[in-house]
Amino acid sequence: METTGKFISLVKDLFINKELISLHEPIFIGNERKYLLDAIDSTFVSSVGQYVNRFEEMIARISGSKYAVATVNGTAALHTALLVSGVKRGDIVISQALTFVATCNAISYIGASNVFVDVDIETLGMSPDSLLKWLEKNTIFKTNPDTGLKSSYYKNTNQRISAIVPMHTFGHSCRIDKISDIASEYHIPLIEDAAESIGSYFKGKHTGSFGKVGVFSFNGNKTVTSGGGGAIVTDDEQIAKLAKHLTTQAKVPHQWDFFHDSIGYNYRMPNLNAALACAQLEQLDLYVKNKRELADIYLDFFRQTEDIKFVVEPMHNESNYWLCSIRLKDKTERDKFLKETNENSVMTRPAWTLMSELPMFRNSVHDGLPSSIEIAQTLVNIPSGVRL
Numbered sequence: 488m489e490t491t492g493k494f495i496s497l498v499k500d501l502f503i504n505k506e507l508i509s510l511h512e513p514i515f516i517g518n519e520r521k522y523l524l525d526a527i528d529s530t531f532v533s534s535v536g537q538y539v540n541r542f543e544e545m546i547a548r549i550s551g552s553k554y555a556v557a558t559v560n561g562t563a564a565l566h567t568a569l570l571v572s573g574v575k576r577g578d579i580v581i582s583q584a585l586t587f588v589a590t591c592n593a594i595s596y597i598g599a600s601n602v603f604v605d606v607d608i609e610t611l612g613m614s615p616d617s618l619l620k621w622l623e624k625n626t627i628f629k630t631n632p633d634t635g636l637k638s639s640y641y642k643n644t645n646q647r648i649s650a651i652v653p654m655h656t657f658g659h660s661c662r663i664d665k666i667s668d669i670a671s672e673y674h675i676p677l678i679e680d681a682a683e684s685i686g687s688y689f690k691g692k693h694t695g696s697f698g699k700v701g702v703f704s705f706n707g708n709k710t711v712t713s714g715g716g717g718a719i720v721t722d723d724e725q726i727a728k729l730a731k732h733l734t735t736q737a738k739v740p741h742q743w744d745f746f747h748d749s750i751g752y753n754y755r756m757p758n759l760n761a762a763l764a765c766a767q768l769e770q771l772d773l774y775v776k777n778k779r780e781l782a783d784i785y786l787d788f789f790r791q792t793e794d795i796k797f798v799v800e801p802m803h804n805e806s807n808y809w810l811c812s813i814r815l816k817d818k819t820e821r822d823k824f825l826k827e828t829n830e831n832s833v834m835t836r837p838a839w840t841l842m843s844e845l846p847m848f849r850n851s852v853h854d855g856l857p858s859s860i861e862i863a864q865t866l867v868n869i870p871s872g873v874r875l
């Protein structure tokens with residue numbers, strides 16, 4: 488394919504002085520060294536320290552949320568988000584099959600079952616239409632006689648539907664306003680897996696701030712990194728307090744006593760990682776600007792091709808373009824493209840294998856997932872890192 492050759496040349500021009508052009512790699516051009524050394528000198532390298540507090544303040548401010556709680560990674564943040572939202576063993580959680588496995592693993596840690604609804608072709612994220620259709624067909628309402636509160640239950644099995652977890656794929660926001668309306672209508676808490684979308688906005692509002700709880704990841708391959716790390720954001724003070732409590736071994740604060748009032752987790756982000764994260768977050772606007780410029784270059788390039796389409800940020804989005812992606816005609820064309828680029832030291836990757844095709848989620852209920860299947864077969868992620 489002639490286009491592929493031209494694409495390889497373009498990428499090599501864009502990412503000069505690189506043997507292998509990776510999909511996304513971290514860069515450290517700010518205060519990273521300074522803050523890390525400062526954390527070491529302070530002796531506060533573990534779960535207590537000024538950088539953890541500063542990181543939480545920064546995340547709350549950036550995401551437009553009242554509270555942020557730092558965690559060891561995004562998966563732990565998701566697990567905690569589900570716990571504090573009241574998801575229990577035996578419940579159902581509605582998510583999408585086109586996601587990174589961590590979303591569904593976290594749901595499984597609780598002992599809840601995954602249900603997968605389809606994504607939108609344009610957003611790559613949960614489709615509000617598919618969600619509503621599934622709920623209309625499968626839900627019955629029950630009212631708790633003690634509290635008078637309504638809940639949704641899955642008709643077939645009588646399981647409570649206790650959360651909806653959409654994911655903002657590759658940094659593009661799904662139609663989260665519609666999903667939020669549906670979640671309210673059905674009395675189901677909304678948890679946003681915004682792991683990939685720090686710095687992304689939908690209708691001017693930061694992703695992760697639409698639901699009851701939002702989750703970010705700061706893994707090494709994300710837009711900004713703490714080495715490993717995550718965060719939970721919420722406007723609900725009780726939820727924020729509970730999240731902090733559960734992630735610190737559920738220890739009741741006291742000057743010397745060790746008393747733990749429930750089963751907790753060692754999920755708190757260490758100060759060393761927070762130091763790195765603070766320096767990285769200072770660069771967030773710069774990185775996002777740089778990544779959006781790259782997306783523009785790709786868009787221009789692929790506009791001239793007939794066989795490949797660049798995936799543009801959906802309507803109402805201001806995307807961080809965490810991973811740029813393209814869509815090919817079919818799986819055969821996609822595989823040819825993957826082979827030629829990777830053989831020429833330009834790293835490209837297909838979308839994840841759909842969760843519904845992994846052994847542990849193969850028996851999960853889903854709605855047929857036509858768009859998810861089409862995307863999984865035709866999408867390729869292309870080099871998307873920040874260019875110096």
Ligand SMILES: *Cc1c(COP(=O)(O)O)cnc(C)c1O
Pocket residue numbers: 560561562563565586587589590654680682683704705706715716717
């Ligand atoms: C990266 C990611 C996570 C998990 O983050 P970790 O920090 O690696 O645990 C969760 N969900 C999605 C969609 C992700 O991309």
